[in-house]
Amino acid sequence: MLRLYDYLPSGNGYKVRLLLTQLGIRFERVDLDIYQGATRTPEFLAKNPNGRIPTVELADGVFLAESNAIMFYFADGTPFFPTERLERAQVMQWLFFEQYSHEPNIATVRAWMHSQMTSEREAQVPAKRTLGYAALDVMERHLAGRRFFVGERFSIADIALYAYTHVADEGGWLERVRSQPNYIPITQS
Amino acid sequence: MLRLYDYLPSGNGYKVRLLLTQLGIRFERVDLDIYQGATRTPEFLAKNPNGRIPTVELADGVFLAESNAIMFYFADGTPFFPTERLERAQVMQWLFFEQYSHEPNIATVRAWMHSQMTSEREAQVPAKRTLGYAALDVMERHLAGRRFFVGERFSIADIALYAYTHVADEGGWLERVRSQPNYIPITQS
Numbered sequence: 001m002l003r004l005y006d007y008l009p010s011g012n013g014y015k016v017r018l019l020l021t022q023l024g025i026r027f028e029r030v031d032l033d034i035y036q037g038a039t040r041t042p043e044f045l046a047k048n049p050n051g052r053i054p055t056v057e058l059a060d061g062v063f064l065a066e067s068n069a070i071m072f073y074f075a076d077g078t079p080f081f082p083t084e085r086l087e088r089a090q091v092m093q094w095l096f097f098e099q100y101s102h103e104p105n106i107a108t109v110r111a112w113m114h115s116q117m118t119s120e121r122e123a124q125v126p127a128k129r130t131l132g133y134a135a136l137d138v139m140e141r142h143l144a145g146r147r148f149f150v151g152e153r154f155s156i157a158d159i160a161l162y163a164y165t166h167v168a169d170e171g172g173w174l175e176r177v178r179s180q181p182n183y184i185p186i187t188q189s
Numbered sequence: 190m191l192r193l194y195d196y197l198p199s200g201n202g203y204k205v206r207l208l209l210t211q212l213g214i215r216f217e218r219v220d221l222d223i224y225q226g227a228t229r230t231p232e233f234l235a236k237n238p239n240g241r242i243p244t245v246e247l248a249d250g251v252f253l254a255e256s257n258a259i260m261f262y263f264a265d266g267t268p269f270f271p272t273e274r275l276e277r278a279q280v281m282q283w284l285f286f287e288q289y290s291h292e293p294n295i296a297t298v299r300a301w302m303h304s305q306m307t308s309e310r311e312a313q314v315p316a317k318r319t320l321g322y323a324a325l326d327v328m329e330r331h332l333a334g335r336r337f338f339v340g341e342r343f344s345i346a347d348i349a350l351y352a353y354t355h356v357a358d359e360g361g362w363l364e365r366v367r368s369q370p371n372y373i374p375i376t377q378s
Contacts, residue, residue: 069281
């Protein structure tokens with residue numbers, strides 16, 4: 001069976017869990033406590049040299065990392081990834097936006113709050129908050145008059161951006177994602 | 190003609206320039222000085238609400254942003270993007286690695302050096318240096334015994350990672366990218 005190396009509170013892990021559940025693909029989870037160094041052991045670094053979850057084991061010794069790349073692997077050829085060329089690139093645009101402009105600000109501050117807030121981190125919070133709100137603002141403007149991020153259809157762009165957007169009200173969009181069939185909340189595997 | 194909103198010293202802009210040149214696709218560049226606020230004007234924000242270059246205008250009023258999404262748009266269906274399912278996801282894995290683990294550390298510190306080094310930024314440099322070296326280490330280990338990042342073939346994964354990797358010697362890989370037909374250096378348009 002497909003094996004997912006995961007950490008339950010992780011939004012990046014949640015993306016993969018949510019997509020696989022939507023697709024009806026069964027998987028087993030291996031929970032690694034990222035705050036106890038479980039992703040930095042020689043054993044795990046042999047699976048993903050970048051030492052991060054989520055990582056999936058597709059077959060014996062074949063591993064794939066990066067939440068959005070894992071989603072692309074499973075979503076392409078399904079209704080969760082478009083077939084039209086421009087829309088395919090637009091989904092990718094939002095996935096890269098999520099990893100560059102959204103996650104490092106919104107998710108990172110959330111993770112610091114829940115783990116260890118050092119004075120060095122504390123000093124970065126105001127700047128990250130500003131960038132985080134700017135990212136939410138870009139999303140909110142894009143969603144004005146749209147139901148989903150690309151092609152008026154629920155795709156992995158919505159899953160990626162939903163995962164860490166529990167901090168702000170994006171019009172009715174959070175509710176539309178929540179009401180999808182086979183929806184699971186972040187702490188349910 | 191295809192229009193590329195760009196800033197010549199930007200590695201993210203360079204990725205798109207290099208790929209388009211490799212593909213023989215003609216384009217015109219509009220240079221925007223990101224340090225003078227040229228990407229934060231109402232006029233440019235109407236093109237890319239996230240206020241960043243590179244952004245391409247594909248047709249009248251159709252804009253696409255995020256360097257790696259732009260590369261995916263032009264590379265899919267060409268030799269610069271694989272056809273095999275796992276290799277396609279592996280290219281994506283490296284593109285997300287580049288934007289999350291590589292660019293925010295290596296490119297950002299380089300940009301700060303060339304623009305404005307504030308005391309708040311200065312305090313972040315040691316941590317970013319550590320993460321930057323860790324990213325280069327992940328690349329170096331992956332390239333041990335390989336010629337290119339995915340499928341032993343020059344792809345947009347190599348272009349993405351090459352763009353900001355001017356700071357370290359990755360075995361013979363820098364030279365192999367440099368020796369590709371129709372190669373252009375970073376400051377040539």
